[in-house]
Amino acid sequence: MTAAIVFDLDGTLVDSLADIAAAANRMLADQGLAPLPEETIRGFVGNGLPKLVERVMNHCDMDMNRHGKLTQATLRHYTAAASARTRPYPGVQEALEAVRQAGMPLGLCTNKPEAPARHILQALNLEPYFGAVIGGDSLPVRKPDPEHLRAAFDALGQHPVRIFVGDSEVDAETAQRANVPFLLFSRGYRKSPVARIPHHSTFDDFRDLPQLIRSQFTA
Numbered sequence: 001m002t003a004a005i006v007f008d009l010d011g012t013l014v015d016s017l018a019d020i021a022a023a024a025n026r027m028l029a030d031q032g033l034a035p036l037p038e039e040t041i042r043g044f045v046g047n048g049l050p051k052l053v054e055r056v057m058n059h060c061d062m063d064m065n066r067h068g069k070l071t072q073a074t075l076r077h078y079t080a081a082a083s084a085r086t087r088p089y090p091g092v093q094e095a096l097e098a099v100r101q102a103g104m105p106l107g108l109c110t111n112k113p114e115a116p117a118r119h120i121l122q123a124l125n126l127e128p129y130f131g132a133v134i135g136g137d138s139l140p141v142r143k144p145d146p147e148h149l150r151a152a153f154d155a156l157g158q159h160p161v162r163i164f165v166g167d168s169e170v171d172a173e174t175a176q177r178a179n180v181p182f183l184l185f186s187r188g189y190r191k192s193p194v195a196r197i198p199h200h201s202t203f204d205d206f207r208d209l210p211q212l213i214r215s216q217f218t219a
């Protein structure tokens with residue numbers, strides 16, 4: 001039996017924090033403000049770029065009337081260097097290859113805007129694996145709205161089993177609301193302990209993922 005597998009991007013397939021933080025900090029520098037530590041910005045990732053900028057602005061006590069403009073500025077900075085330091089987690093490419101060779105179609109459902117998401121996939125040679133890429137600005141909705149995830153699965157066609165692989169509370173909530181089994185990568189950008197995030201299985205090494213996916217069919 002095969003399954004359609006949809007992956008989250010940030011904190012799941014790639015460690016993108018350095019480039020996200022650089023874009024936010026360039027926006028702050030344009031405003032004459034000091035940069036924030038990466039670890040602070042890490043806590044702001046997960047609900048898409050507009051939300052990240054809102055969280056940065058709140059943190060820095062900035063005037064929210066400028067949110068739209070500063071979101072555009074951050075997106076421009078980000079798009080200019082989205083893959084400068086972003087790298088796949090160890091074993092990601094091999095895991096995608098194994099899953100694809102097993103005949104399973106792969107999709108991506110990310111809250112990152114679609115253009116930089118596609119750019120990152122291309123730059124890291126991951127794009128050929130994905131039959132569908134749905135970004136945070138591809139639809140009127142985004143995670144945790146289950147329609148965002150369903151759209152990624154639907155774009156892959158009809159398959160008897162659907163599995164979502166992600167790293168965050170947002171991903172877990174999305175999977176739950178879409179009624180799809182959730183595999184939690186524990187080394188990403190989650191804010192809570194693994195035990196407090198609803199999941200079917202968890203893994204911390206991509207070498208374990210192909211077998212974990214297979215075990216979902218026989219469980």
Ligand SMILES: O=C(O)COP(=O)(O)O
Nearest residue numbers: 009010046047048111112
């Ligand atoms: O852009 C974000 O906030 C997070 O993106 P993700 O959905 O790939 O984790």
